[in-house]
Amino acid sequence: MYRIKPELFNLNYTLDCGQVFRWEREGDWWTGVVGNHVIRLSREEDSGELLVDSELPPEFFARYFRLDDDLHSIYESINRDLLIDRAINKYRGLRLIRQDPWECLISYMLATASSIPTIQKRIYLLSRFLGKELEDGYFSFPDPEALANADFPTLDRCKLGFRTERIKAAAEEVCSGELDFDAISRLEYRYARERLMRLRGIGEKVADCVLLFAFEKMESFPVDTHIRQTIQHYHIDDSYFETCKNLSCMGEWGREYFGHYCGYAQEYLYYQKRVEGFVPLY
Structure with a gap:
């Protein structure tokens, strides 16, 4: 077992937000299967250190959890309105995962x-x-x-x-x-x-x-039920919605509205909606 101290990383949000399916939490520890390895991870709240029970090296986790992403810059890029600002501040440290x-x-x-x-x-x-x-x-x-x-x-x-x-x-x-x-x-x-x-x-x-x-296509903006409902509820007025009824159009809207890192925006909005439903913006 060893420790690493990633910058701006929340293990719970990252593994719980629905992007991966082979991790399970028991108490303070997460156990998952990645490739041919069973991995156990926990994060110390006070220090922010990640406790790693695995034979895989720290470099693996730096890549897997995209610790090379500059989240500060990404937040500045996608923070376009009160809704995403709330999601960023509440679920700060949620990172996308590089999957096989x-x-x-x-x-x-x-x-x-x-x-x-x-x-x-x-x-x-x-x-x-x-x-x-x-x-x-x-x-x-x-x-x-x-x-x-x-x-x-x-x-x-x-x-x-x-x-x-x-x-x-x-x-x-x-x-x-x-x-x-x-x-x-x-x-x-x-x-x-x-x-x-x-x-x-x-x-x-x-x-x-x-x-x-x-495939690290950051301009991907998946539109499922949660994202569709979020867009309809917060972003699209009646006149615009008449010309934007399908998911493809909403995906184009997300790419244009949030820019290159719209995929990050999507994950924050998705997690916020799944956990909290429609949230007040005041």
Whole structure:
């Protein structure tokens, strides 16, 4: 076990805000699976130090938690109104996480029309039946080959429902090289989104989540129910809403309104809405 002291970082907000699904909290400690490692983390409130129970080096966590992001500059960039100002001040230190593209892709394909506990259960079952056991009760996420070669009776045990054929097809594309993550990372945001949306079962919201969390496309602005309701409630008057009824238009609005780091703004607004609902601005 060792300690690191990151600047402007809140572990609880970062792991609880809904961007990752394989972390669970018990008391002051978080336990998660990242790659082939079971990791346990806690943050001391007084010192701000992060207690790390893992064989992974500090450099891993600096990259994973995007500690290289200049949050002070990002806050200045996205702080456009009272609503986002409130979210920034209340959830200060929430950082986006750099996720593995393969796991992120499948996780968000499993996330459609589902609650976070349901998503977590599906990912756990998928890892249990197709991954490798790392510790008692903890399993690695299945690699593309394991998922592509899985039979349907096994996948049915994972409770994936209508998503089963879609994620199996995505795994087959990755295995064949038709879906190339390195190529997607090199594409400009709009072209990368178009490529992901060629996969069956991936719409704009899922594509934007994957691009934001796994491909560092900061201009991604995922629009789900919480963000749609927030925009409608706080930002869009009746005359504008008549021309902005779909999620794609709201995503364009978010990119224009918040700028390059709109993905950060989205996560703060999403977390605020999910935890508190509609908040007063006085």
